[in-house]
Amino acid sequence: MIQKDDAQRRADQVRAFNMELSALESEGVLTLAADEWDKVESHHSTLLKSYAQQFDIDISGTDKQLSWGMRIISFLGALALSAAVFFFFYRFWGLLGTTTQVGILIAAPLLVTLSIEFAARREKTLYFASLLALVAFTCFVLNLSVLGIIFNITPTQNAFIAWGSLALILAYTYGLRLQLVAGMTCIMSYLAATVGTWSGCYWLSFGERPENFIVAGTLLAVAAVIPHRRYPAFPGLYRSYGLLAIFISILILANWGQISYLPWSSNFIEGGYQIAGFVLAGAMIALGIIRRWPGTTNLASTFFVLYLYTKLFDWWWGWLPKYLFFLLLGLIAIGLLLVLKRIRGLARGGVE
Amino acid sequence: MKRHGLVIALLLLLAINAFVLAGVALNRSGTPEATIMLTEREQPLAYNYRHDENTGVSLRLNWNKHNGEWDWFDNDKLTELGFDDNFLNFAEHRDRYYRALPIKTYVVLEYEGRAWEAYREDQLEEIAKLPTQVAKGKMEQDAADRRKKELEVSLRLASRLFAVDVGADAAALRNRYPETEHYLITPGQVRAVVNWVSNKDNEKSEPKLSGRIDQILTETIHVPRQHHTILEKLPSDERLYAGNHYYNNDGKKRVHYQVRLNFGQRYEPWVESIEELQDLF
Structure with a gap:
């Protein structure tokens, strides 16, 4: 179909x-x-x-340009409406009794979710449905957050799985990529926080150990192998988002080894992660070229260059004159361009 | 598929909310685990009260951290909580000592007990020593007068709630501290910290492991609308603030109300009532 x-x-x-x-x-x-x-x-x-x-x-080409504009407007409009919902509720909730507060908090995401279906049936491009989906997600975040405040509930990471579940259901029901990203963000937070608790720490400190995000990012990237006949763009999003989390975590650990779980010296940990970063980025560039995943290739190339530049900064910034440092960076970039051009030529069978 | 997805989304929203409200009902079911009367000293208004963009009202569980160190929170207590002190063997990795992760545990807060008496005695002892210090020329008279005023205000307005124990098993803690009108058991986050203490004999610093309570997890307590009346009348220049032991005041600060606070089966609190106090001090 x-x-x-x-x-x-x-x-x-x-x-x-x-x-x-x-x-x-x-x-x-x-x-x-x-x-x-x-x-x-x-x-x-x-x-x-x-x-x-x-x-x-x-x-037509004009249609395409207008569509991009509509997507951007839809996204900005969704952000603005979501902020309006948040601030509107906080402005007036103190004037309401507890029962009314709870009623509004539960009703809001239900009603907005229903309105998504209404919008989707009337407008096939789903710009309005996407906007309303983000507002529904925001209402649900507000729903659980404020219930926690009203009843003084001890915070747990389980709210992330609830929010992520709603976002993913909406993403797969209507094919909404923004909802998929919101869902992946929540699921990744949940996974990272849960992995963190395995070491005995309190979940709120999951951000203090980037390795939590390497595990979570890996699980998301692996989810890309699940066939998506109905939404062929989704695996690419899983892969890119998962890899982004892994690459960022490695970048942090490559420069700040003392926040690692590993029981070794900071220098050793940083060196290890620097090597791992280059190897992983190189492998993903190659895989992206072979499998024709331009998103993966571009993301991995970006981080390869970032890792390289941070390493050069470590080696040279302290003692080279600044003009020479940037000149060398520029020359290395030119060198990389020439290498990539040669590889591209070889891939084409020598045609340039 | 779209209709199924919509139904699943709606059911998810209803189910999650039902689950959360069931947890609230469980917490508030039966007899409260503890009921305690605290004053504005221990339950001042939380910051951003009546801020223009947020009409919600909360109180802050203001416990007295005194100097931020607890003698009872030593190596043995940390080991009991499950902290691994083996990292002290990484003698070369000083920077890692300060990165030990916090854990969730239960904190015992004592109200108007021995910890408060000890604090009171410390303040009174310092007040008693001030004239001697002035006489010996170690302190100026006006500095001594200011310090005396600070200490007297602390005795009058500081929180009488002190952390006296921590543990992973809340029920075991309650067995150890059965008086529910004077001991609260509440979830908290604690962490191990290392201080380097110089050894006077050989002048070499040695690591000293101790515990620190980072935060009480339900420190901010929401006030339902029906209890706002007294709080709405509070003049802002007379209010007490959390964590502030001395108020550079003109005598206006006073205690305005007392709060009946319940703690439920999940050790989560709620405000039962707020009563006005007339010129208590």
Whole structure:
């Protein structure tokens, strides 16, 4: 069964095909006969009309630009509405009795979640549904946070799994990537806090040990291998988000070894994580190229360079003149560009 | 699928809320684990009271940290809590000593008991020594007058709630401290700290392990709307503040109310009542 992403990809192919065909005609390489051209155009026109009706996809370049603008506006609008919900409640809750407070806190996420379905049925691009989903998530965060304040409940990490569960349910119900990111953030926090408690520490201190996030990030990245026929973009998000958590944790530990769980000297730990960082980033670059995961390749390349620059900073910043330090960084960047260009040329079979 | 997802989301919201409220009901079921009357000294208004953007009202469980050290929270107590003192063997890794992670435990807070009496005696002893110090030229008279005023205000307004024990088993702690009107047992976060103490004999510093109570986990206690009346009338220049033992005041600070505080089966508190006090001091 065709999904929206498939339809959008096909529409992009059609547009690219038409542009290439025009270029070939103007270069005198290929000219379709009139009846063939009519057949193709008629087929494409019918196809794109049905996709537009079914999925509300972008058919032209103008559509695409406007869609990006609408996505950004939807996101900013969702943030603003979420902030409004928070501040509105805090402004007036002290004037209400406990029963009314609890009633509002429980009703708000329920009603907003229902409104997501209403919006999704009326508007296929799901911009409004995405906006309302973020507001529903915010209402649920407010719901549990304020219940904890009202009844003086001892804080636990279990709220993260509740929030993450709602976000993931909404993400998979409506195909919302922003909700998926919100869900992954909550699940990662829960996993990191729970891993932290295994060492006996109180969960609130999970941020004091970055290795908690390496474990959580690994679990998220591994979740990408689960097939997602309905939402093919989701595995890439799992992979990138999980790797981001791992790379950031390694960056921190490579420079601040004393906050590691490992019972060795800080210098040894930092050295170990520096090597691990380079090896992992290199491996992910290679894997991203082989499996054609541009997000993975770009993320791993960024962190490879970050690790390299922090290492060069450690070695040279203290004693090199600053102009020389930055000159060397620039020359290394040029060197890396030349190496990558050569690799790209080899990958193309020597064509440049 | 969409309809199923929506139903699952709605059921999740209802189920989680039901679970949370069931926990609240469990905490407040039966006879409270402890009921205690505290005054504004131990339960001042929490910071940001009536801040424009937040009309919620909370009280702060203001326990007296005195000088922040507890003799009873020693190596043996830390070992009892499960802290591994083997890291002291990493003699070369001084920077790691200060990174030991905190744990959750239960803290025993004593109200108007021996710890308060000891604190009172310390303050009175210092007051008694001030004239001698002035006579010996170790202190100026006006400095001594200021210090005396500080100490007298502390005796009048400081919190009488002191931490006297910690433990992983709340029930065992309650067996050890059965008086529920004078001992609170509440969840807290504690950590091991290392201080380097110089050994006068060989002038070499040695690590001394001790415990520190980072925070009481339910320190901020929400006040329901029906108890706001007395708190709304409080003049801001007469209010007491958490953690402040001396008030550079003109005598306006006083204790305005007392709070009946209950602690439930999960050792989570709630405000039962707030009564006005008339010119107690």
